[in-house]
Amino acid sequence: MRRIYLDHSATTPLDREVLEEMKPYFSSKFGNASSLHSFGREASEAVERSREKVAAVLKCKPSEVFFTSGGTEADNWALKGIALVEGRNKHIITSSIEHHAVLHTAQYLEKNGYKVTYLPVDRYGFVNPSDVEDAIKKDTILISVMHANNEIGTIEPLEEIGRIARERGVCFHTDGIQSFCKIPAEVDKLNVDLFSISAHKFYGPKGIGALYIREGTKIEPLLHGGGHERGMRSGTENVPGIVGFGAASELGLKRMEKDSEKMIMLRDRLIKETLKIEDSWLNGHPVKRLPNNAHFCFGLIEGESLILYLDERGIAASTGSACSSKSLEPSHVLLRIGLKHEEAHGSLRLSLGRENTKEEIGHVLEVLPKQVEKLRAISPFKTKKQLASFKSTEED
Amino acid sequence: MYSEKxxxxxxxxxxxxxxxxxxxVGKVGNKICGDVMYLYLKVKDNVIKDVKFETFGCAAAIGTSSIITDMIKGKTIEEALKVSKEDIAGELGGLPPIKMHCSLLATEALKAAVKDYKGKKKH
Structure with missing residues (x-):
């Protein structure tokens, strides 16, 4: 069966060119980047070249890039690292639609004596910058708002939020895991002090990421040990991973404009045609969204069933977030943009990649309506009215 | 995650x-949790002659709905009511722990349908 991959927000395939660059660092160039001999030097030189390539995307100094094991570590480090500098009882501001790597870290800090404000969002998923301004208190130490939402693709107004943070002297972190190499992420334009990245979201390897830390930012390390990454992140460098991360960044930067143009075209066709299905709607903002994200809801059906029917036909999609696909709760993001539980259950995220073709999208558009129809035939609810009038029974 | 069956x-x-x-007719479930099942019975001489379902829910909810119809068709009401949620899960070759409540949905739907049938019969 032919397979079509439309779940690039979960992960992407490793680019062949990237793999080729990584290969020697698994075998002949296996040195520990901390070693003084030639084996060590070729590894550490490769690490520094990659640092420059990542910095080129952020338009920052290479010395402001710190490699981590991935996006989750970068998010954890940003929040906990700033919190630890300032001590308990201090205040953190974040949004209510962050990825769980930020949300659960914030909740953990709350449990440990910090105060956290979770800002609401509007129906498109936008954080209102004036809400940020109003939430800042004397003891606010950090603002963390994601660059682009991982489920609905909405791009947040970081420039404005960042300007406010700077004026008020509060450190500003953004989870840029979905945006890096998809839309421009120049840290000086966005006014951010901390930026989280994960390589496998843009054709790099899994298990490697980074945290950008603006020079002068006071932050504690998360991992202590041998003093790698200038004492900020101990642990022997994942050299092949870092090399792959660098190569994917270089390629991503070079291709960003062209790729995003193509994906926007495919995305908009996907949106336009899918919305012809009765009782369907788009989540997130129609324009201010990631070039590769299309996120829908279909009334009267359940998302997991739709994903599995699509999978039966070789189409790989997701309900919203790959991380929580084993949970029964509907997405917190969809509830926060104002959907009811029963509406939020019927969600579908199609996230495009640079290898997707027009022809593939055409095929998906042929298959998708039939699967929605099939599930609606099984559903007891044929109309919104029937769903609304159903009274839930208690289950033991 | 799910069995082949x-x-x-x-x-x-x-x-x-x-x-x-x-x-x-038994109508049970919780639309907030995302699983609702309707079960329809046709009964003659205390035997379930025909049974159909409609379900809004995940693959486990649809699978358990389908299998209970096969398990109770042709049985007497009393025999049918003996089918437990464990029997359903067993017949399916197991359910993930997080989805066990789906098999309960099926037995609850049957109970509600039988109650409805008995209520109608009295009149």
Whole structure:
């Protein structure tokens, strides 16, 4: 069966060119980047070249890039690292639609004596910058708002939020895991002090990421040990991973404009045609969204069933977030943009990649309506009215 | 995550749809949790002659709905009520722990349909 991959927000395939660059660092160039001999030097030189390539995307100094094991570590480090500098009882501001790597870290800090404000969002998923301004208190130490939402693709107004943070002297972190190499992420334009990245979201390897830390930012390390990454992140460098991360960044930067143009075209066709299905709607903002994200809801059906029917036909999609696909709760993001539980259950995220073709999208558009129809035939609810009038029974 | 048998029934569910003039209908579930099941019974001489379902829910909910219809068709009401949620899970070759409540949905739907049938019979 032919397979079509439309779940690039979960992960992407490793680019062949990237793999080729990584290969020697698994075998002949296996040195520990901390070693003084030639084996060590070729590894550490490769690490520094990659640092420059990542910095080129952020338009920052290479010395402001710190490699981590991935996006989750970068998010954890940003929040906990700033919190630890300032001590308990201090205040953190974040949004209510962050990825769980930020949300659960914030909740953990709350449990440990910090105060956290979770800002609401509007129906498109936008954080209102004036809400940020109003939430800042004397003891606010950090603002963390994601660059682009991982489920609905909405791009947040970081420039404005960042300007406010700077004026008020509060450190500003953004989870840029979905945006890096998809839309421009120049840290000086966005006014951010901390930026989280994960390589496998843009054709790099899994298990490697980074945290950008603006020079002068006071932050504690998360991992202590041998003093790698200038004492900020101990642990022997994942050299092949870092090399792959660098190569994917270089390629991503070079291709960003062209790729995003193509994906926007495919995305908009996907949106336009899918919305012809009765009782369907788009989540997130129609324009201010990631070039590769299309996120829908279909009334009267359940998302997991739709994903599995699509999978039966070789189409790989997701309900919203790959991380929580084993949970029964509907997405917190969809509830926060104002959907009811029963509406939020019927969600579908199609996230495009640079290898997707027009022809593939055409095929998906042929298959998708039939699967929605099939599930609606099984559903007891044929109309919104029937769903609304159903009274839930208690289950033991 | 799911057994091959469950996936087979999910792909091609047995006995889905409505029964017009059903002798008993059970409507159970919770739309907030995302699983609702309607079960329709046609009963003659205390034997379940026909049974159909409609379900809004995940693959496990649709699979368990389908299998209970196969398990109770042709049985007397009393025999049918003996089918437990464990029997359903067993028949499917197991359910993930997080989805066990789906098999409960099926037995609850049957109970509600039988109650409806008995209530109608009195009048």
């Amino acid at each position: 469950l996936m087979k029934l999910f792909r091609k569910p047995h006995n889905f749809g409505k029964i017009k003039n059903a002798d008993g």
